[in-house]
Amino acid sequence: MSDFTILFIHGYTASSKADFYPSLTPLLDTGGVDYVIPDLPGGKYPQAKVWLENIHKVIKRNSKPLIIVGHSLGTRAALLYIEKYQPKVENLFLIAAFANNLENAKRKGGEVYPDFFMHKINAEIIKDLVTHSYVLHSKDDSSIPFEQGEDIAREINAELIISADRDHFCELSNAPYIYSVLKKKIGF
Numbered sequence: 001m002s003d004f005t006i007l008f009i010h011g012y013t014a015s016s017k018a019d020f021y022p023s024l025t026p027l028l029d030t031g032g033v034d035y036v037i038p039d040l041p042g043g044k045y046p047q048a049k050v051w052l053e054n055i056h057k058v059i060k061r062n063s064k065p066l067i068i069v070g071h072s073l074g075t076r077a078a079l080l081y082i083e084k085y086q087p088k089v090e091n092l093f094l095i096a097a098f099a100n101n102l103e104n105a106k107r108k109g110g111e112v113y114p115d116f117f118m119h120k121i122n123a124e125i126i127k128d129l130v131t132h133s134y135v136l137h138s139k140d141d142s143s144i145p146f147e148q149g150e151d152i153a154r155e156i157n158a159e160l161i162i163s164a165d166r167d168h169f170c171e172l173s174n175a176p177y178i179y180s181v182l183k184k185k186i187g188f
Helices: 021-030 048-060 075-084 102-110 123-129 146-156 172-186
Strands: 005-009 034-036 065-069 089-095 130-138 159-163
Touching: 005 075, 021 172, 034 048, 034 065, 034 075, 048 075, 075 089, 075 123, 089 146, 089 172, 123 130, 130 146, 130 172, 146 159
Parallel strands: 005 034, 005 065, 065 089, 089 130, 130 159
Antiparallel strands: none
């Protein structure tokens, strides 16, 4: 197994069996990568506090250098987690990322995940605790505008990795691309 652990934080209404994960996990297994994808509760009405508590339970059991990969709402959860619990994070990957914009609480009618956007995240805490940050965002993202990815990348001093045709990265066909970026940036 790898000398690090990757924690994946899925997006809104997703799970370890949704989006690109079913195609990504066999690649990680073949590559000998130690990873975990917790299925976070709440379905259509997730609660930030509950997600962070569940993420913390997983991270507390980890003794290896930590890599966090968030997708969509999972990007916001990753940043909230780092800000609150302040773990040392070797690499942070935000895929289809939200900006640090409280207006995002109003998305989807403002009823489904407003507590993920109750305050602006302190970007200085993120920059102090994360060794390397990356934002993967596609210019044709139909869910979170590309500009939001640009904004959060700039705010946390992350490297912005731009795609043109990956939409919101949900499709299974995105798994090899995501795997190749992780492999290149982490060096496994």
